[in-house]
Amino acid sequence: MSSPKAPQRQVPPTPQAGAPLGEGTKPPWLQLAVGKTRRALLTVFRRGFIREQLKYRRGACRQCGACCRLAFPCPFLNSKKLCVIYNLVRPAACKCFPIDPRDLKDVGGTCGFHFVGATEAAADAQAGRAPGRHPQQ
Ligand code: SF4
Numbered sequence: 245m246s247s248p249k250a251p252q253r254q255v256p257p258t259p260q261a262g263a264p265l266g267e268g269t270k271p272p273w274l275q276l277a278v279g280k281t282r283r284a285l286l287t288v289f290r291r292g293f294i295r296e297q298l299k300y301r302r303g304a305c306r307q308c309g310a311c312c313r314l315a316f317p318c319p320f321l322n323s324k325k326l327c328v329i330y331n332l333v334r335p336a337a338c339k340c341f342p343i344d345p346r347d348l349k350d351v352g353g354t355c356g357f358h359f360v361g362a363t364e365a366a367a368d369a370q371a372g373r374a375p376g377r378h379p380q381q
Contacts, residue, residue, distance in 0.1 A: 273315060275349075275350065276314045276315035276350055277315045279314065279315075279346065279347060279350045280314055280315050280337070282346075283337040283340065283341065283343060283347065284335075284337050286337075286340075286343060287335075287336035287337050287340060294340055294343055297343050297344045297359075298340070298343070298375055299365055299369070299375055300344075300359045300360055300361070300362075300365045300375070301342070301357050301358075301359055301375050301376045302357065302358055302359070302360050302368075302375065302376045303355075303356045303357040303358050303376040304356050304357070304376055304377075304378075305355075305356055305357070305378045305379065306354075306355075306356035308354050308355070308356070309321070309325055310351040310352070310354045310355065311338070311341040311342070311347075311350075311351055311355070312325075312327065312338075314350055314351070339378060341355075342355055342357055342359075344359065345359050356376075357376050358376075
């Protein structure tokens with residue numbers, strides 16, 4: 245007499261052993277939390293770096309709100325998803341978003357800003373074209 249077969253269990257795929265925890269391998273929440281912390285620290289300790297990076301930023305804010313929901317929804321969004329402190333005390337990390345191309349990855353390409361290379365930035369500066377800015381920045 246044969247014993248009844250045990251029900252088969254679905255085994256989730258195991259992450260590759262020894263795989264580096266780098267770009268694209270972090271869980272989204274961790275990547276977003278790291279990005280949020282990085283921006284907050286940069287606005288306090290690396291203002292020169294931010295000023296330099298913003299010279300390469302082009303485009304404009306489309307007010308999509310994607311950067312207001314990174315890691316967690318901002319508590320200053322009202323029921324219509326509008327920022328209630330936009331013209332009052334908006335944090336520097338919000339005013340500066342995106343600081344560099346790393347930040348664009350966090351919003352999945354929805355941002356109205358992009359970054360150009362050094363040659364284009366130099367040509368724009370010579371022609372007097374301003375980098376991309378937020379309204380009221
Ligand atoms: S900065 Fe970019 S991601 Fe944030 S609201 Fe503006 S367009 Fe959207």
